[in-house]
Amino acid sequence: MITLTWVYILAGGAFGAFALVNLADKSNPRRFGNAAFWGLMAASMWAGDWLGNFGNGLLVLALVAIAGFGVLGKANSDEIPEPIKQERASHYGNGLFAVALIIPATALAGTLLFKEFPAVFDVKQVTLISLALGVLLALGVGFAWLRAAPSLPLAQGRRLMDSVGWAAILPQMLASLGAVFALAGVGDVVGGVVQLAIPDGSLLGAVIAFGLGMALFTMIMGNAFAAFPVMIAAIGMPLLIKQYNGDPAIVCAIGMLAGFCGTLMTPMAANFNLVPAALLELKDENAVVKAQVATALPLLAVNIALIYFLAFR
Numbered sequence: 001m002i003t004l005t006w007v008y009i010l011a012g013g014a015f016g017a018f019a020l021v022n023l024a025d026k027s028n029p030r031r032f033g034n035a036a037f038w039g040l041m042a043a044s045m046w047a048g049d050w051l052g053n054f055g056n057g058l059l060v061l062a063l064v065a066i067a068g069f070g071v072l073g074k075a076n077s078d079e080i081p082e083p084i085k086q087e088r089a090s091h092y093g094n095g096l097f098a099v100a101l102i103i104p105a106t107a108l109a110g111t112l113l114f115k116e117f118p119a120v121f122d123v124k125q126v127t128l129i130s131l132a133l134g135v136l137l138a139l140g141v142g143f144a145w146l147r148a149a150p151s152l153p154l155a156q157g158r159r160l161m162d163s164v165g166w167a168a169i170l171p172q173m174l175a176s177l178g179a180v181f182a183l184a185g186v187g188d189v190v191g192g193v194v195q196l197a198i199p200d201g202s203l204l205g206a207v208i209a210f211g212l213g214m215a216l217f218t219m220i221m222g223n224a225f226a227a228f229p230v231m232i233a234a235i236g237m238p239l240l241i242k243q244y245n246g247d248p249a250i251v252c253a254i255g256m257l258a259g260f261c262g263t264l265m266t267p268m269a270a271n272f273n274l275v276p277a278a279l280l281e282l283k284d285e286n287a288v289v290k291a292q293v294a295t296a297l298p299l300l301a302v303n304i305a306l307i308y309f310l311a312f313r
Contacts, residue, residue: 003122007132012045014157021158025075033071034162037063041169060173067166074162092146099142106134163278167270174222174268182229191234203244204308210235211304214255215262215296222268224259231255240311250311258303264296265289 019039022031044051044059051059066072089096110130114121121129139153161168194213198205210231217227236255240246263269266289273288284290 001122002120002129004125004128007125007128008045008048010132010136012042015039015045016042017154018158018161021154022162028073028075030071030073031075033066034073037066037072037166038161040066060176063166063169072162072165074159074165079159080156099138099145102138102141103131103134106137107131110134160279164270164275167274167278170268170270171223174226177221177226179226179229181226182233186230188233190230191238194234195239198239203312206235206239206244207308207311208304210240210251210255211258211300211307214259215265215300218259218262219266219268222263222266222270224256224263227259227262228252228256231259240307244312246307246311247313251307254303254307254310258300258307261296261300261303264292264299 015038019035019037019042022028022034022038025031028034040059040063044056048056107127107130110133111127114126114130115123142148142153143150190213194209198209213231213235214224214227217230218224221227232252232255236251240251241248263272267273267286273292274285277285277288282288
């Protein structure tokens with residue numbers, strides 16, 4: 001059976017390859033830091049279950065130390081000259097996007113179809129399994145069509161990950177922090193403080209507090225999935241659902257959308273906001289965030305209104 005373990009093995013292989021390519025790149029004075037960082041990521045993928053909670057905790061601290069001491073850096077050895085980029089773009093045209101679109105298309109198809117084959121696929125993880133299969137399929141199509149050198153995906157993948165650096169794993173770190181907050185009872189503490197500020201019997205006040213809280217906690221933690229357990233424990237469950245009999249599906253679904261509005265307004269959501277700025281080599285690393293604020297604020301107001309008018313009919 002194909003399970004999530006195979007996805008971890010695949011991801012670990014990619015991180016391990018990035019570590020080895022970095023280690024062999026003598027042109028990068030920070031190659032040892034890069035190799036250690038991606039090597040530890042590979043170890044977490046391959047041996048996370050065996051390491052246990054304490055071992056994984058030490059591994060995370062090591063990753064933080066490597067990033068915090070500033071020993072990560074990218075090399076320019078794999079940079080493709082601009083004339084060659086322009087020539088290839090002109091030759092292949094927009095068809096290049098078809099290779100990238102194979103990944104989401106496979107993920108969607110696999111999510112819908114693989115559940116019908118429980119003997120072959122772990123039905124609880126079909127989306128991630130499909131995503132990994134999509135990457136392999138796109139890689140195969142790219143090789144067949146573009147006739148690239150076998151080392152090119154590793155070299156360019158390494159260059160991309162080194163450009164992004166520690167920000168590439170920030171979403172996973174922050175999502176883990178959300179789970180820690182939930183287990184530590186942060187939601188109950190936040191709920192006690194927020195409820196003091198909400199007028200007694202004010203449904204509108206509770207809805208606004210929930211929507212704003214989802215956005216603000218997402219901005220702090222960089223991930224709406226990390227903010228959700230805190231805010232649902234603080235306001236969503238005790239007030240909106242239990243006290244005011246709100247529809248749980250509507251409260252939770254639109255509450256997540258309110259959190260996503262916070263995602264648009266924070267650099268902590270590195271994969272959405274910092275990574276594109278790095279890939280596009282923008283002078284202002286917060287340019288993406290600044291461009292999205294004008295959309296995020298009215299959208300947040302709309303989501304709060306939707307919760308108020310739809311969840312309590």
